[in-house]
Amino acid sequence: METRECLITYLAGGVNSPVRSFKHLDREPLIVERGSGAYITDIEGQSYIDYCGAWGSLIHGHAHQTIIEQATDFLKKGSSFGITTAIEGELARFINYLMPSMEQMRFVCSGTEATMTAARLARGFTGRSYIVKFMGHYHGHADFFLIEAGSGVMNLNQTASSAGIPSSIIQHTLCIPFNDEKALIELFKMYKDQIAAVILEPVAGNMGVVPSSKNFMKLLRKITEEEKTLLIFDEVITGFRISKGSAQSYYGIKPDLTTLGKIIGGGFPVGCLGGRKEIMRHMAPEGKVYQAGTLAGNPVAMAAGLSSLKLLDAKNFYEELQEKAEFLLKPIEEAIRGKKACLNRVGSMFTIFFGPTVVNNSYDLKLIDNERFKHFYHAMLLEGLYFSPAQNEASFISQAHSFDDLLKTREVLLNYVYKYL
Ligand SMILES: Cc1ncc(COP(=O)(O)O)c(C=O)c1O
CATH class of the missing domain: 3.40.640.10 (Type I PLP-dependent aspartate aminotransferase-like (Major domain))
Structure with missing residues (x-):
């Protein structure tokens, strides 16, 4: 039996936690085979830079x-x-x-x-x-x-x-x-x-x-x-x-x-x-x-x-993580200023919101543009970037992300902003 068919047949909804199903994204879910450092690889052999990190669990990256x-x-x-x-x-x-x-x-x-x-x-x-x-x-x-x-x-x-x-x-x-x-x-x-x-x-x-x-x-x-x-x-x-x-x-x-x-x-x-x-x-x-x-x-x-x-607990661990977060995200913050989007971040956790220009509470989330997020998300997967797969979730930078990974990600994000927002 093929893997996808096996999962769909024997697991409720094909998953063990609903957001993994990608139902709200209208596409087949990723099925991951392995992870190493900042990268995950799916069963089709496609690799992604991972900004979900098991929903924030993996601050040191995969398989440290x-x-x-x-x-x-x-x-x-x-x-x-x-x-x-x-x-x-x-x-x-x-x-x-x-x-x-x-x-x-x-x-x-x-x-x-x-x-x-x-x-x-x-x-x-x-x-x-x-x-x-x-x-x-x-x-x-x-x-x-x-x-x-x-x-x-x-x-x-x-x-x-x-x-x-x-x-x-x-x-x-x-x-x-x-x-x-x-x-x-x-x-x-x-x-x-x-x-x-x-x-x-x-x-x-x-x-x-x-x-x-x-x-x-x-x-x-x-x-x-x-x-x-x-x-x-x-x-x-x-x-x-x-x-x-x-x-x-x-x-x-x-x-x-x-x-x-x-x-x-x-x-x-x-x-x-x-x-x-x-x-x-x-x-x-x-x-x-x-x-x-x-x-x-x-x-x-x-x-x-x-x-x-x-x-x-190592010296400068959080300073380095902060430096990485700023390297990746500051230019994005500047690029989306004045557009229908905003970026919230604290340390190495962040979310790019499409629709509202400020999000301080759940009322601001009413302006979320789900169609834009869906479009964005598909575009990111095609570029080999895996962010947390829902608009109301956080994405995470780990110690394993290199400046090269972050630079690549930054360029893809900036291109998206200039082309579509
Ligand atoms: C803030 C917060 N509390 C509790 C939980 C529940 O944790 P678990 O999924 O391990 O049951 C989560 C899960 O994401 C969470 O983000």
Whole structure:
């Protein structure tokens, strides 16, 4: 049976995660065979410079030799035990060194598990029910996070954004506009003493790259402290992506809890939640908030993650990444000025939006030109460039991208801008 036919026959929708299907792009999905450094190669032998990097997980590029060696060493000793291994403590200690707010943590197998557990912990710790999230932010696919929001605080008529979720499940999730100080203040007045936690992507990646404004972030920390509501930074994307100390050091804000994933697994399935000891002590077995996992803290994934973090702890790692981001993106920013497009970037994560000239929140996304994105995306694939395959996603530069790769990419992007925008 031919590969494509096999996938379509035996996998639901032919994929294991919907965006991979390229359904919204009206073309057959890529089927990748291997990756090396900044490049991926598909089963037809076509190579692409990869700016998706397993959705931001691969900050060192594909098949990095040191990470592979570390993971292989551990794999040889046994792939999984369901018993504690020393490497779990080592990775936790290293995360604490890079991100001191993570006084204690718990490893899980995905970002979804991390955010789901953080919300449960926040509810268990505060004894309150409501969780606040922001429109356009994604925190994995736990039922109560899949919300289609109303247009503001006065219209909290929310529905689930997926079939299979009873309305009773989402009744304690409140979803308000991002970067909207007034909405935040109003919401806290309406739900006084009832909000367990506010969760956010400090730099949103799942509506395309949209940073929190610094004032919004300050207000958020102030209100949550005053109201004894936990502030959860979902740093599954931003963790060790935008700086060595992640978004919390970028903004100078200490969250109560943080969720991590992607980079801390070095390409393996890992998630993590952590924060203040006083809160983490409420997790079972010490406390009453239950969580467990057969493969949680898997030693091969821990070893790959530790190796990935040690590599990014190198001198000038983020300065070099920043230099690469500016080399690639500054000329594009200049070229699209005055056109119906904009480019948002923080560190090495970026999105080019077609349609709006500014994107600060989910309302600005209403101007997105999906047909233009589709055209752009097809043109990029033909040029051998693989960006994250949706307009509301972030693309990423890795340490493995060479200046030659970036120069080629820059020329293709500039040509597109001059020809079509
Ligand atoms: C900010 C954020 N939180 C949570 C998740 C869920 O992580 P996972 O796909 O590992 O379940 C994602 C996934 O992209 C994410 O971007």
